[in-house]
Amino acid sequence: MNKISNLVIGQGIGPVKFLMGEDEVVSLIGKPDSRETEDEDGEKVLTLFYDTIETDFVFEETEDGNFALSSLLCTSEDLTLDNKIRYGASEEDFLKYTKSLKAADPETETDENSGEKFLYFEDLGLLAIFTEGKLSGLQIEYWDDEDDE
DSSP, X not given: OGGGOEEETTTEETTEETTOOHHHHHHHHOOOSEEEEEEETTEEEEXXXXXXXXXXXXXXXXXXXXXXXXXXXXXXXXXXXTTTEETTOBHHHHHHHHHHTTOOOOEEEEOTTTOOXXXXXXXXXXXXXXXXXXXXXXXXXXXXXXXXX
16 A cells, blocks of 8 residues: 555645545545544544555544544554654754754654653654664644635
């Protein structure tokens, strides 16, 4: 399933694009292994879990009561970011890449129990997860350029 392992900042993964509905995503990549609906701070959130491609698709409820893809988390060893950064990349290489995008310095946090390091780039809507100094996961969010104006 390499065709859906490339994450594109602000756009989606492979043929799946942000703001697509659940039915559109399922028609492109098949039925999820499981799905979960939660109520987070009064807003409904739907998550589709695809174990075989190690990717979770998160949908937020829209004003019309439908769900639109708003973020995704990929931990697959097949993942790439913008066809440039691959799973297992060093933190140094990852930071060089984000600097080439003129990204602001990330917020950084380390989980004391697991040792995982999280770099959050608010201006990119991007969370990078590093395990033992190597890229092990990415979460990207939909962002609208008009919000920056």
